[in-house]
Amino acid sequence: MYPVISGARGTSHAKIILMGEHAVVYGQPAIALPLLTVQTQVTVTTLPCQQFLLESDYYSGAVADLPTQMQGFKDLIMHLITTHPNSPGFKLTLTSQLPAERGMGSSAAVAVALVKALTNFYQDQLSHDELLDLANIAEKATHKNPSGLDAATAASNQPIWLIRGQKPRPIPIKMNAYLVICDSGIKGQTSQAIQIVKKKLIESPQAGQTTLTKLGQLAYKSREFLAKNQIQALGQAFDAAHHELQKLGVSLPALDNLITIARQNGSLGSKLTGGGRGGCFINLLPDYASAKNLAAQLKAAGARQIWIQALNQLN
Numbered sequence: 001m002y003p004v005i006s007g008a009r010g011t012s013h014a015k016i017i018l019m020g021e022h023a024v025v026y027g028q029p030a031i032a033l034p035l036l037t038v039q040t041q042v043t044v045t046t047l048p049c050q051q052f053l054l055e056s057d058y059y060s061g062a063v064a065d066l067p068t069q070m071q072g073f074k075d076l077i078m079h080l081i082t083t084h085p086n087s088p089g090f091k092l093t094l095t096s097q098l099p100a101e102r103g104m105g106s107s108a109a110v111a112v113a114l115v116k117a118l119t120n121f122y123q124d125q126l127s128h129d130e131l132l133d134l135a136n137i138a139e140k141a142t143h144k145n146p147s148g149l150d151a152a153t154a155a156s157n158q159p160i161w162l163i164r165g166q167k168p169r170p171i172p173i174k175m176n177a178y179l180v181i182c183d184s185g186i187k188g189q190t191s192q193a194i195q196i197v198k199k200k201l202i203e204s205p206q207a208g209q210t211t212l213t214k215l216g217q218l219a220y221k222s223r224e225f226l227a228k229n230q231i232q233a234l235g236q237a238f239d240a241a242h243h244e245l246q247k248l249g250v251s252l253p254a255l256d257n258l259i260t261i262a263r264q265n266g267s268l269g270s271k272l273t274g275g276g277r278g279g280c281f282i283n284l285l286p287d288y289a290s291a292k293n294l295a296a297q298l299k300a301a302g303a304r305q306i307w308i309q310a311l312n313q314l315n
């Protein structure tokens with residue numbers, strides 16, 4: 001038997017993609033932020049029998065019987081059990097403040113929290129790269145062709161710059177502005193959105209490539225705007241990116257309507273964030289009072305949940 005730590009914990013958090021979703025799958029850069037106030041936690045307790053159980057709001061029961069939507073977590077947990085022969089039985093208790101399928105990286109947050117909790121339980125020492133490789137076992141089953149951006153952000157306490165296949169790099173943000181992150185309440189499956197983009201690229205390869213290149217250029221420019229406190233320019237980049245994402249087919253009329261309301265109520269720029277087809281969108285505001293005002297307007301327009309994040313409090 002392993003000398004395990006019963007009660008071992010692992011935590012992670014939500015992520016917000018500022019620029020580059022979808023394009024990052026095809027090699028363009030992306031910028032993503034950890035939202036540390038929105039947490040996911042996994043606790044592992046030893047069981048007296050050789051059973052492996054999971055308790056959560058979505059499912060409670062044997063890990064072996066996890067439903068197909070949770071196949072990625074099953075693959076990951078089974079991988080960790082089989083690489084620790086004679087593991088004692090355990091119960092995983094999962095609690096999460098992240099809404100699922102809203103572009104906030106809930107599956108990556110669960111994967112990272114699971115890896116941290118189970119490696120703490122087994123008292124394994126993991127490098128950051130090993131942590132990401134393990135979390136991506138779950139992400140591959142869930143999203144089929146993930147860029148690794150979600151897991152990298154779920155495992156980072158700082159904003160990151162990521163190009164697929166390269167190590168994520170922390171990026172400095174020196175901007176005195178606020179993000180209003182708004183959950184439309186519409187569920188959007190990232191795997192489905194990735195398929196829509198793939199189909200677009202097969203049907204119209206030239207137009208599709210032009211769009212991806214533009215999204216990449218917007219990520220490079222946004223990195224500069226963030227470092228130089230160029231708020232108006234970043235707002236315009238948000239609007240331009242949303243327009244390109246619409247061309248890829250990953251927005252929805254209901255999301256576009258809320259974004260129009262945001263632009264009419266003080267947003268300097270708005271775009272969907274994450275996979276799209278619903279989920280969250282982000283809005284750039286120059287100060288806290290205007291961010292609060294926009295949040296109230298969006299709530300009145302039917303938004304499900306809203307978070308306000310100061311950009312200069314992320315580093």
Ligand SMILES: C[C@@](O)(CCO)CC(=O)[O-]
Binds near residue numbers: 017020025103105150
């Ligand atoms: C849509 C996407 O770019 C982000 C999903 O949060 C997919 C990925 O990067 O794997």
